[in-house]
Amino acid sequence: MSRIPFKIGQPKKQIVPKTVERDFEREYGKLQQLEEQTKRLQKDMRKSTDADLAMSKSAVKISLDLLSNPLCEQDQDFLNMVTALDTAMKRMDAFNQEKVNQIQKTVIEPLKKFGSVFPSLNMAVKRREQALQDYRRLQAKVEKYEEKEKTGPVLAKLHQAREELRPVRDDFEAKNKQLLDEMPRFYNSRLDYFQPSFESLIRAQVVYYSEMHKIFGDLTQQLDQPGCPDEQRERENEARLSELRALSIVADD
Amino acid sequence: MEPADMTSHGDDALSSRTGAPGGDDRLSEDRSLLQQRLAVRELLDTEVSYLHVLQLCASDIRSRLQQLPQGDLDVLFSNIDDIIKVNSRLLHDLQETASREEEQVQLIGNTFLEFQEELEQVYKVYCASYEQALLLVETYRKEPELQREIQGIIEAVLPQAGPSGLSFLLVIPLQRITKYPLLLQKILENTLPDASAYAVLQRATSALQDVVTNINEYKRRKEVASKYTKVEPLSLRERLARINTHTLSKKTTRLSQLLKQEAGLVPRTEDKEFDDLEEKFHWVSLCVTELKSNVAAYLDNLEAFLRFRPQDYNLEIPGGPVVQYCYLARDLQLQAFPEFKQQLEAQVWQPLCSLAKALAGPQNLIKKRLDKLLDFERVEEKLLEVGSMTYEEEAARHTYQALNSLLVAELPQFNQLAMRWLSQILCAFVTLQRDLAKQVLQRAEDSLAQLPHHHLSEPAFRKLVEDALGQTSHQLHAFQENFEKVLPPPTTQPLLPGAERQVQALLSRYGPGKLYQVTSNISGAGTLDLTLPRGHIVALLQNKDTKGNSSRWLVDTGGHRGYVPAGKLEVYHVVPTEEELRGQARPHKDSQHQTPEPTSAPVPSVPTVTQVVAVYPFVARSSHEVSLQAGQRVTVLEAHDKKGNPEWSLVEVNGQRGYVPSSFLARAPSPAPWGWSLPS
Numbered sequence: 018m019s020r021i022p023f024k025i026g027q028p029k030k031q032i033v034p035k036t037v038e039r040d041f042e043r044e045y046g047k048l049q050q051l052e053e054q055t056k057r058l059q060k061d062m063r064k065s066t067d068a069d070l071a072m073s074k075s076a077v078k079i080s081l082d083l084l085s086n087p088l089c090e091q092d093q094d095f096l097n098m099v100t101a102l103d104t105a106m107k108r109m110d111a112f113n114q115e116k117v118n119q120i121q122k123t124v125i126e127p128l129k130k131f132g133s134v135f136p137s138l139n140m141a142v143k144r145r146e147q148a149l150q151d152y153r154r155l156q157a158k159v160e161k162y163e164e165k166e167k168t169g170p171v172l173a174k175l176h177q178a179r180e181e182l183r184p185v186r187d188d189f190e191a192k193n194k195q196l197l198d199e200m201p202r203f204y205n206s207r208l209d210y211f212q213p214s215f216e217s218l219i220r221a222q223v224v225y226y227s228e229m230h231k232i233f234g235d236l237t238q239q240l241d242q243p244g245c246p247d248e249q250r251e252r253e254n255e256a257r258l259s260e261l262r263a264l265s266i267v268a269d270d
Numbered sequence: 271m272e273p274a275d276m277t278s279h280g281d282d283a284l285s286s287r288t289g290a291p292g293g294d295d296r297l298s299e300d301r302s303l304l305q306q307r308l309a310v311r312e313l314l315d316t317e318v319s320y321l322h323v324l325q326l327c328a329s330d331i332r333s334r335l336q337q338l339p340q341g342d343l344d345v346l347f348s349n350i351d352d353i354i355k356v357n358s359r360l361l362h363d364l365q366e367t368a369s370r371e372e373e374q375v376q377l378i379g380n381t382f383l384e385f386q387e388e389l390e391q392v393y394k395v396y397c398a399s400y401e402q403a404l405l406l407v408e409t410y411r412k413e414p415e416l417q418r419e420i421q422g423i424i425e426a427v428l429p430q431a432g433p434s435g436l437s438f439l440l441v442i443p444l445q446r447i448t449k450y451p452l453l454l455q456k457i458l459e460n461t462l463p464d465a466s467a468y469a470v471l472q473r474a475t476s477a478l479q480d481v482v483t484n485i486n487e488y489k490r491r492k493e494v495a496s497k498y499t500k501v502e503p504l505s506l507r508e509r510l511a512r513i514n515t516h517t518l519s520k521k522t523t524r525l526s527q528l529l530k531q532e533a534g535l536v537p538r539t540e541d542k543e544f545d546d547l548e549e550k551f552h553w554v555s556l557c558v559t560e561l562k563s564n565v566a567a568y569l570d571n572l573e574a575f576l577r578f579r580p581q582d583y584n585l586e587i588p589g590g591p592v593v594q595y596c597y598l599a600r601d602l603q604l605q606a607f608p609e610f611k612q613q614l615e616a617q618v619w620q621p622l623c624s625l626a627k628a629l630a631g632p633q634n635l636i637k638k639r640l641d642k643l644l645d646f647e648r649v650e651e652k653l654l655e656v657g658s659m660t661y662e663e664e665a666a667r668h669t670y671q672a673l674n675s676l677l678v679a680e681l682p683q684f685n686q687l688a689m690r691w692l693s694q695i696l697c698a699f700v701t702l703q704r705d706l707a708k709q710v711l712q713r714a715e716d717s718l719a720q721l722p723h724h725h726l727s728e729p730a731f732r733k734l735v736e737d738a739l740g741q742t743s744h745q746l747h748a749f750q751e752n753f754e755k756v757l758p759p760p761t762t763q764p765l766l767p768g769a770e771r772q773v774q775a776l777l778s779r780y781g782p783g784k785l786y787q788v789t790s791n792i793s794g795a796g797t798l799d800l801t802l803p804r805g806h807i808v809a810l811l812q813n814k815d816t817k818g819n820s821s822r823w824l825v826d827t828g829g830h831r832g833y834v835p836a837g838k839l840e841v842y843h844v845v846p847t848e849e850e851l852r853g854q855a856r857p858h859k860d861s862q863h864q865t866p867e868p869t870s871a872p873v874p875s876v877p878t879v880t881q882v883v884a885v886y887p888f889v890a891r892s893s894h895e896v897s898l899q900a901g902q903r904v905t906v907l908e909a910h911d912k913k914g915n916p917e918w919s920l921v922e923v924n925g926q927r928g929y930v931p932s933s934f935l936a937r938a939p940s941p942a943p944w945g946w947s948l949p950s
Contacts, residue, residue, distance in 0.1 A: 051585065058583040068575035075568040082560045083696075088553045088689070098693060102700065123735050127742070134746055137753035173889075180887065180900055195752070203749050206742070208587055213738045216591035216721050219598060220731060223718050226711040233704035240697050247613065250698060254621045257691040261628045264687075265488075265495035266680045268631035 028156035032186075033149065033193075041193070044200040045142060051207060052135045059128040066117045066125070073113040080106045098240060105236045109229060116225040123217035131210060134203065145196055148189040155182040299462075306460035310374065313453045317361050320446050324354050326427055327439050334423045337416065342406055346440065348399045352392045353443055360385050375461060379470035382454065383477055390481045393447045394488050400444060401493075407436050447485065451478040491679075494672045495635065527644035544674065547681040548636060554688050555629050561692070562622045565699075569614065576607055591721055598717045606709040610702060617698040625691055632684055635677055642670035772828045773807045773842075779826075780809040781917065782933035786825070786839040800825070800832035807842055808834070882906050882935045884923075896921065896928025904935065 080103035083089075089096040159182050162175035261267050328350045332343060360381070367377035410416050424435045431438045454475040461468050581599035585592060645666040718724050723731055776785060786808055794801040802808070808825035815822040815833055823836045881903060888898035898904065908920040911929055919932040 047586075054583045054585055058580055058585070061578045061580045061583070065575065065578040065580055068571060068578065072568065072571040072575055075564060075571050079561065079564040079568065079699075082564060083557065086553055086557045086560070088550075088557055091550070092689065095689065095693065098696065102696060105700070119732075123739065127739055130743055130746055134750045134753070137750045141753040176887070199749065199752055206745060206749070207585060208590075210742045210746075211585060211587060211592055212590045212722075213735045213742075215595040216723065217731075217735050219591060219595055219714060219717050219721060220728065222598075222710065222714045224728060226707045226714060230704060230707035230711050233700055233707060236700050237697070237704050240700060247617070250617050253694060254617070254624075254691075257621070257687065257694065258624050258628075260687050261625075261684065261691075264680045264684055265491040266632045266635050266676060266684060267628050268495075268634075 028153050055132050062125050073110045077106045077110050105232050112228045116221050119221045124214045127214050145192040148192050151185050152189040155185050302460045309456040321357050330427045346403045348396045356388050356392050376467035376470050379474040382474040386477045394485050396443055397485050397489050398492050403440050448482050491676050524644040527648050550685050554685050558625050562626050594717045610706040613702050621695050639673040646670040776809040776828050784810045785842040787842040789838050789840050792834050792838050798832050800834050885936045886934045888930050888934050894929050896926050898930055
C-alpha cells in the first residue's frame with residue numbers, strides 16, 4: 018500500500034462546508050486574540066498599580082525618616098518643614114490607595130470576569146471539535162458500508178451505522194450553530210463592556226491628580242519657595258556646592 | 271615672608287639729614303607732616319608701579335608663555351586678574367583722595383577699611399595656590415631648555431626681575447599685601463594722635479594686619495585639610511607598604527590610650543563644644559544619607575511604574591473611552607513622566623549625591639582628630655612624667671590642635687550650609703510633585719472632557735459604573751452558562767473498536783443491565799478510587815461502598831476494580847454486534863440470551879406496565895418476538911420472560927405483542943433532550 022488516498026476513518030464527503038469552517042475559525046480566532054490581550058492587559062494593570070503603591074510608600078518613607086531625625090528637635094524651621102511634608106505625603110498616600118481601589122474595582126476585576134468566560138468557551142469549542150471527529154468517523158463508517166455490495170447483513174449494518182450517525186450529526190450541527198451564534202455576540206459585547214472601565218480609569222486619574230496638585234501647591238506656598246525655572250535651580254545647586262567646597266574641611270575632587 | 275623693599279633709599283636718607291634730634295616742637299611737627307606726606311606718596315607710587323607690574327605679568331608675560339599648558343598657567347597666575355581688578359579700583363580711590371589734601375589721610379584710612387574684605391578674599395585665593403605655583407617653577411627649573419626660554423621672555427618684558435625670573439614675579443602680590451600694614455603704620459606714626467584721621471588710620475592699619483593674619487591662617491588650614499581630607503583609594507599592596515613599625519606603633523599607642531580613657535585611667539579631654547558640633551554633624555550626615563537612599567528607592571519605583579504600558583494592548587475597540595485612555599497614557603508616558611523623572615534626577619538626586627560626597631572630608635578629619643587627640647593625650651602624660659617630649663610628639667600636639675581648631679571653626683558652617691541645601695532640595699522635590707500633578711491634570715482633564723459622562727459628578731458616575739458593571743457581569747455570566755451548556759455527546763456513544771471487545775467481555779460476565787458509561791472524566795483520589803476517561807464502560811458490582819455511601823459505586827473495568835462517583839455514570843445500552851445478532855438467531859447453550867420458551871401455562875407475574883422507548887431497532891426472529899424501530903414508543907407488559915429472565919421483556923407495539931431484549935429499551939419514559947437549550 019504505497020498510497021492511501023483517504024485516511025482511514027475519514028469521510029470522503031466534505032461534511033462541513035469550507036465557508037462554515039472558515040467563519041468558525043475567523044470568529045474563534047478573534048476571540049482567542051481578545052483572550053490573550055485581556056489576560057496580558059489585566060496582568061500589566063495589576064503590576065502598574067503595584068508599582069504605583071510602592072512609589073507612594075517610598076515617598077512616605079522619605080518624610081517619615083526625616084521626621085525621626087534628631088535635627089528636628091534642634092531646628093524649629095526644619096521641624097516645621099518636615100512636618101508639613103509628612104502630612105502632605107500621608108494624605109497623598111491615602112488618596113493613592115483610594116485611586117488604586119477604584120481601579121481594582123472598576124477595571125481589574127471586570128477584566129478578570131471577562132477573562133473567566135474564556136475557559137468555558139474553549140471547552141465548548143473542544144467539545145464541538147470532539148463532536149466533529151465523532152461525526153467524521155461515523156460518516157466514514159457509513160460511507161464504507163455504502164460502497165460495499167448490498168447484501169443483507171451489509172444492509173443491516175448500514176442501517177445501524179446510519180442510526181448511529183444521526184444523533185451525532187445533529188449534535189455537531191447544534192453545537193456548531195450555537196457557537197457560531199454566540200461567539201460574535203460575545204466578541205461584540207466587549208465594546209459595551211470595557212468602555213465604562215476605561216472611563217472610570219481616566220476619572221480616577223483626574224480625581225487623584227487634582228488632589229495632588231492642590232496639596233503640593235499649598236505646600237510649596239507654605240514652604241515659601243517660589244517655583245523657579247530649571248536653570249535657576251541648577252545655578253542655586255552649583256552655588257550651594259561651591260559654598261561647601263570653599264570650606265577647607267571639604268575635600269576637593 | 272620678607273618684604274622686598276622696592277622703595278628708593280633716598281627718602282630715608284633725606285629724613286635722616288634734615289632736622290637734628292631734639293628739635294623744637296614745631297619743627298618736629300613739620301617734620302612729621304613731611305614724613306607723613308612722604309609716606310602717603312610712597313604708598314601711592316608703589317601702588318602704581320605694583321599695578322603696572324601685575325598688568326605686565328598678566329598680559330604680556332602670560333600670553334608669551336605659550337609653551338606651558340593652560341592648566342599650568344592657571345596655577346601660576348591664579349586669580350591675578352581679580353587682583354588687578356580690585357587693586358585698580360583701590361588705586362583709583364586712593365588717587366581721588368589726593369584732591370582733598372586736608373582729609374587725605376582720613377580718606378585713605380576709610381578707603382582701606384572699605385577694601386578690607388575684598389582684599390582678604392582675593393589675596394587669600396592667590397596665597398593658597400602659591401605653594402603649588404612654586405612647585406611648578408621648580409619643575410621648570412629642572413629643564414634647562416624650558417628655563418632659558420621662560421627667562422628670556424621675562425627679561426624682555428621686565429628686566430628688573432633678575433635671574434630668579436618667574437619666582438620673583440609670582441611672589442610680588444604676597445609681598446604687596448603684607449606691605450600694606452607697614453605702609454599704613456608709617457603714615458600712622460607721623461600722624462598726630464589727636465587728629466581726626468588718627469583713629470581711622472589706626473583701625474585701617476589693624477584691619478590690614480588682620481587681613482594678613484587671616485590669609486596666613488587660611489593657608490595653613492588648607493594645608494592641614496588637604497593632607498587629611500583625601501580618602502585615597504589604596505590598593506592592598508599600597509596599604510601594606512604604608513604599614514611600617516612607625517604606623518603600627520602609632521596605632522597601638524592610640525588604642526591603648528583609648529582603652530585607658532575608657533577605663534577612666536586617663537581623663538578624657540572633654541570638649542563639650544566639639545562634641546556638640548560633632549553630634550550635629552552626625553545627624554546631618556544621617557539625614558543626608560537616609561534621604562539619598564530613600565530618593566533612590568523612589569526613583570527605582572518610578573522606573574518600575576513606567577515600565578508597564580497597559581495602553582499598548584489592543585482590544586480592537588475603535589473609539590470611546592478606551593481609545594481616549596490609550597492616548598492619555600501614551601502621552602503621559604512619553605512626555606510628562608520622563609520629564610518629571612529627569613528633573614528629579616537633576617534637581618534632587620544629583621545635589622544629594624554631591625552633598626553626600628562632601629560629607630567624606632569632615633568625616634575623615636573628625637576621625638583623624640580623634641586619633642591625634644589620643645596621641646596628644648599620651649604626649650601630655652609623658653610630659654608630666656618625663657618633662658620633655660620629642661619633636662615628633664610635639665608635632666602630634668600641633669596637628670591635633672590644628673585639626674581641632676579647624677573643625678571647630680568650620681563644622682558649624684558646614685552644618686548650616688548642608689542644612690540650607692537640604693531644605694532647598696526638599697523644596698525642589700515638593701515643587702516637582704506639584705508640577706507633575708499640573709501636567710498630568712491638564713492632559714487628563716482634556717481627556718475627561720471628551721468622555722460621555724463628563725458632566726456627571728464623581729459620586730453619580732461611580733454609581734453609574736457600578737450599575738453598568740453589575741449588568742454586564744450578569745451578561746457575562748449568561749455567556750459563560752451558555753458555553754457550558756454545550757454538553758458532551760449523548761450517552762449512546764459509539765465505541766472505539768478496542769473498547770468493543772472490552773465491553774463484550776464485561777457483557778458476557780455481568781449482563782447488559784449492569785453496564786454503565788462514564789459521562790465525564792473521573793480522577794480518583796484514594797487508593798481504591800479509579801481514574802477513568804469519559805466514555806469508558808464499566809460493570810457495576812455494588813451500588814454503594816463499604817460504608818454504605820450510595821453515591822460511591824464499586825465497578826469493574828474489565829481489568830481493575832475500584833470506586834467511582836455514581837453521578838458520573840450513566841446506564842449503558844449495548845449496541846449489539848454482528849455476532850450477537852447472529853447469536854440471537856440460533857440458540858447457544860452457553861449464551862445468556864436464551865430464546866424464550868413459550869409455555870401454555872401463564873406464569874403469574876406482577877404486571878408492570880410502563881411506557882418506554884425503543885432505543886435500537888430490533889428484528890424479530892420468531893413469532894414470540896416483535897420488531898422494534900428506534901425511537902418507537904412501546905408499552906412494557908412484563909419486564910421479564912416466562913422463565914423470569916429479565917433480559918427479555920414482553921412489550922406491545924403497533925398492536926403487536928412480543929418479546930424484545932430489555933436492554934434495547936430506554937428506562938426513561940421519554941428521551942432526555944440531550945444537547946442544550948438554544949439561548950433565548
